[in-house]
Amino acid sequence: MDGRRPALSGRAARAAVVGLPAAFVALFFVYPLGSIVERGLTQGGGLDWPGDVLADPSTLHVVWFTFWQATASTALTLAAGLPLAWVVGRFSFRGRSLLRAIVVVPFVLPTVVVAMAFLALLPERLDRSVWAILLAHVFFNVAVVVRIVGGYWAGLSHELWDAAATLGASPARRFREVTLPLLAPALRSAAALVFLFCFTSFGVIVILGGPRYSTLETEIYNQAARAFDLRAAAALSLLQLGFVAAILAVSAALGRRLEGARPLVAERDVLRRPRGRERAAAAGIVAGTLLLLGLPLAVLVERSLATPAGLGLGFYRALGAETPALLVPPWHAAVNSLLFAALSTVLALAVGGAVAIAVARRRAAWLDGLAMLPLGASAVMLGFGFVIAFDAPPLDLRSWPWLVPVVQSLVAAPFVVRIAAPALRAIDPRLREAAAVLGASPARSWREIDLPLALRAFGVAAGFAFAVSLGEFGATVFVARSDRPTLPVAIFRFLGRPGAENVGQAMALSVVLMVLAAAAALLGERLAARRGAL
């Protein structure tokens, strides 16, 4: 032995890369999910089909409303996002990348903040109506349409459009016969994502829907946390899981049908400066979208400052004092949120990063699906699963404060995979081969090639994971201890109590949360850009 530490053998490294995240997912995702299945389908040791819950008229009503609002929200979001996708996908102009970054801000905002903003914005008559829900969903998801469709649009060769023109097609005809069919795959994946997000939306509906509007997601919460009917909650969870699986299957089938060879060209060849009437149209669209996105947030800030004694920081000052709404002074929630989100980010990067590596090298396609499941299985289900899985021996973790970052990391990890895997996959394998030929071990070439090249994506993923963890509400509300509330949970508690003072403090906390989440997401992108430039 020459005394050097033996390098981790390839097989051991591979086993660690696949095994550790698999174990984490198995313990903290599959096991809680299994507990839900057990609670929903068995009683007293025997099989018990929860037909009474599923056939209940109120369940049918909830299912109907869930589908209805998700469909309407998706249609509205597409309509609202397409014009800006056109601007971003077709033109180059000053501030284009800034615009692309701004559009994403609503998406990383906590659902609770968005709900609060619309509560502040809409007149009394509308603020607990179905319109409030639909508008909030549009606000939230416009970024999905703009980024996915706009990015895809920017990759479409302008020559096809020109070719159609020289063959006699008018602009309207070109849009119908060339642009729309070519955009179909992007429209499909954007619509599927938005539909899924709206289908499992929780914070927006529980706050803006009030008692009148309930989706499967909020009904699971109601049954579990308010009515304490765990069997009904479990049955509804299984129903929701079935629907989500069906939605994913339909979307994937559609995707296979639409997938065709698309002509790709570099972005700078496609983008050009807008001319004449295009200028006016593009400027109008940008201004309109920014207004739609900015107004609710501006009103939220305004309301947080509007104390009974006039404009001032009264609500913010009150955050330092004891309140009957919480067991601790509200500012503790901010500290808890930051701490939990930091831990969750580390976990999500470890688990999601490992999955992304495995997926990118095509070692384990099934792992990709497994890591995506929390996204579809919904946060509320996850939180509910934690409650029933870890509340009794052998695993009694009810009082374990670190359950919060664990559950948050499961919600954030799929985003890490989604962001990091494409970046890793895009790395030319010949670079690794070149490194190997030059004498680098696999671990070394990963460190020297993959990591620096994918660093930007990991930075973005970290910022995103942090923002998602900060705002995570559906799962955290089940798991957080009363003496350790996070910001979204604290806002929700304030809202549950009457009085202008409580609403005002909820608004102030929402502003704090909004600033933290937006800063985290933008910082990740910015840091990554700087490091990536080295």
Added chain:
Amino acid sequence: MLGVHGVSVVLGDTPALAGVDLEVGTGETVAVLGPSGCGKTTLLRVVAGLQRPDRGAVELAGRDLTDVPPHRRGIGLMFQDDALFPHRDVGGNVAFGPRIARAPRAAVERRVAELLELVGLPGFARRSVATLSGGERQRVALARALAPGPQVLLLDEPFSSLDAQLRGRLLADLRALFAGLGLTVVYVTHDVAEAFTLGHRVAVMRAGRVVQAATPDELWSRPADDWVARFLGLANVLREGAAARVVRPEAVRVRLDPAGEAEVTAAERRGPAVRLRVRLPGGEELEAASTDVHHARPGDRVDVWIDPAGVVEVPLWDGR
């Protein structure tokens, strides 16, 4: 037929076209030849209506086209990278134009079959464009551009991505097809051989201008200046004061002679002729194209004689 008058285009901050004039007669093929970045493609886009000129006008059969949008011009364009619609099959691509023109379905199908026959791809209508080879894709693109029956067909380096052999075959097919249909054609290329093969006339472009438009024979024997001569591949451009003397390689006669005063420095067979570089006693080098020297090697001594009919004086390009 087609007239381009004083067309100027500024793209961003750089002038892409600086006052281009070009006339194309009915049934004529004009090859626009120039190095990359000289504005050839921009010129085609202006003619097709895809790029609005900042100054100047485009005229077709006496009608000013400047304000006519591309889809109402009746000018066909074949793109450099074929630009086939990936969401339609071969027949769907070719049928696009006639369909837009509201031709009845039966007529569209007849037209598609006829054009696929014409470009040598009969029975390809239901094939997916993703399954085609590079040459087949270009043939489909040609059929698609011809399908609406354009008054003028523009081609933008359509074969630049194909290998030399295939390109040669397609060029021969194109020439026969243009002649057969009596088409008016503008063909853009950076390849001298291609331009000379297809063009009844060749318009040489440099830095956004047409510097010379002439038949291939005229170009070869009387290039407009020393730059054009070099661009055409005439290597023997000898500067003499304010002018240059161009000696065509076939006018440099070479005879192997151990007592000759000149020396071969390079020899290379190109088809029927041998390209030789010879160094004259004064030290200057000349390129010769000879059909009667065989087995020449560097170092061989030769006699050199220049046929005065192959020598022309041209002005020097002033660099603008």
